[in-house]
Amino acid sequence: MSEKQKFKWHSWATPWILVFPTLIGLVIFRLIPIVSSFFLSFTKWNLITDPKFIGLKNFKELFSDPVFWKILGNTLKITAGYVTGGMIFGLLLALLVNNKLRGMNFFRAAIYMPVITSSVAVGIVWTRILGPKYGILDFFLKKIGITAPYWLQDPSLAIWTVTFVQVWKMSGYYMILFLAGLQAISKEVIEASVVDGATPTQRLFRVTIPMLAPTTFFVLTVAIMDAFKNFELIYAMTMGGPQNATNTLVYSVYLNAFSYNRVGYAESIAWVLMVVVGLLTVGNFFIKKYWAQPLE
């Protein structure tokens, strides 16, 4: 059978027909909302009336509002804490469970469990654990004579507490990613380093971690994106409080769009968020170019 006969059903339109359903979804659910949100960021719109074009007023208000800068700072703090914590714990857990011991699958599943648990449920449970009075942690700390701080009520602590809970919830996911990376490392290389007399610490820092670079880059990218999607935990644990201490760009978009009916203003915050995420992504690819290349 000639090549021509084999593909006689194939015309120039075939790929377009195959890709059409995806394309429709992409245009309706992604492209149109993105373009609309861009235009809406220059409008005043309360949902019940027609949007009114107001030029750059939303952005002017945003950048002159001290609360916005606080929220932006919170978002960056959470991102830094979450990405660092998530990657460190994810890697440590992956190293721990990367052993062929009996019952290891149970521990892997147990560590992964919070990832698939509802964020709202996680938030509620941790709020009960961390409560200053009647909280479980407070109960045990009192037994050993320690007075617990106000984990979620102290403005200087709340943001790190929420970050910690998010790291706790998601570390299992990064563990799985790192585990896949660890299991892809050639055994010969590890064995060669053992033969060469490398200590376990040297093996970890000079062989395993460098060879994990592509995985680490992938985890970094995913973790940064996850860090910006921390809406549910904040909603369940602090509602952005106390005094905006845990309010983030995503939470602020939600508040302005659905609580305050300021859709245009919410869109302007969303676009700032997009620029921040975009800059970090560009930074990531810069890192990839010079660092996260697989070892030859």
Next chain:
Amino acid sequence: MKKLLTLTLVCLLAFSAFAQGASEAKTGEVTLEWWTWDTGMIEQNQSIIKEYEATHPGVKINNTVIATDGGAYKTQLSVLAQQKALPDVFMLSSGDLEEWASTGLCRNLDDLVASDPEIYKKFYESMFTSLKDVAKTDYLPGFPFAYVSCDMFYNKDAFDAAGLAYPNENWTWDDFLKAAKALTIDKNGDGEIDQWGYYGYGRYAEAQAWIFANGGVLTNDKTHKFEPNQNALDAIQFMSDLVNVYKVAPSPKDMSAIKYKTIFPNQICAMFVDGGWFADDFRKTIGDKFQWGVTRVPVGPHGAPKTTYGWPDSYVISPFTKHAKEAWEFTKYIAGEGIGLDQFMAGKMPAYKALVESDAFVDMTQQPYGDMQLFRDHASDTFVTSYTQGWSEWVGYGAAESMGLNGAVDSILNGETTIAQVLPSLKESIDKILARYY
């Protein structure tokens, strides 16, 4: 090809738009769209519809129920409002009434009320007046079906154990404070309070109940600025003193591990101020665990008796409806004769007099027994509210509850700041919000 596609699309849209009208014209039937937010009432709504359709041939009702969670109800309703395709009859939160009325999204019901001389014989006129006050209109923009008041719940067993007389509507803040002190008890002597005299969680239904009970005012209706009078500030100071000076109430942050609505049922506090709808909640959560009652919020030194913080729950008729008369008849039915007491949470006062005046309203078979009379008495009260446009934002409501006035009250009750310290920045931020609307 392009023209053909466009033409097809236009035809499809036109067809779907006229399909319902054509069907109505053909059958002579009127179909009313009825939107509600109470997802627990789906079955009851269907039985209301069945009875209504049986007695009103030619009228069909479609009920859409969307939960208010995450703003779903309001968002979908808003989108329809923008497209001028609102349902014929829909529930609307009192907090949105002024903005919707000022945008022309609530049908003026004055002509329909005028054509119905029996209306105020069947329904409480005070609720209609209150609805106009909330909407700040000189016409009736909706039809109230219930009234929500804020009241004080108390643990009768705790009062009995302390040898105290139960609170009554003549109570002053001094009476309240004396009782709160006597009810704050370290039962096991471990240095920790096991039963607080009072618990206040600082949200609007509690904080503003105290403010209005002292003749407080929060915003100036003429200047549209946040201008709390001294009475309002005194009320907030009194709430703060309960926590930080008299130590008869825990701070909100100390109670954050417990859901606020479970604090009174778990007997962690003996008195609790919130919406009257908690009567329904407490019937379910407390059962016969202890005896409890409900009374008015104690009147402050500058407050007027029988002045109650509350708001109407109402239906609005769409200004775009083609069936205003049918919608009016149906609204009267679902606010009045078509519903029973089982369709109301205990503690909410129906607008329909026959229901409130029925023996079943003060249900002597379950708690709070005779105290349910309070909700009847509210019918003759002076109602006050703080609703303005942008209310959710400046008060700090729902997902914004840690912000705005609520956030500031939290900080004051937690002893982190004082009224004098927080007031200038609070005023500046609230005035900025109000300036966007007025």
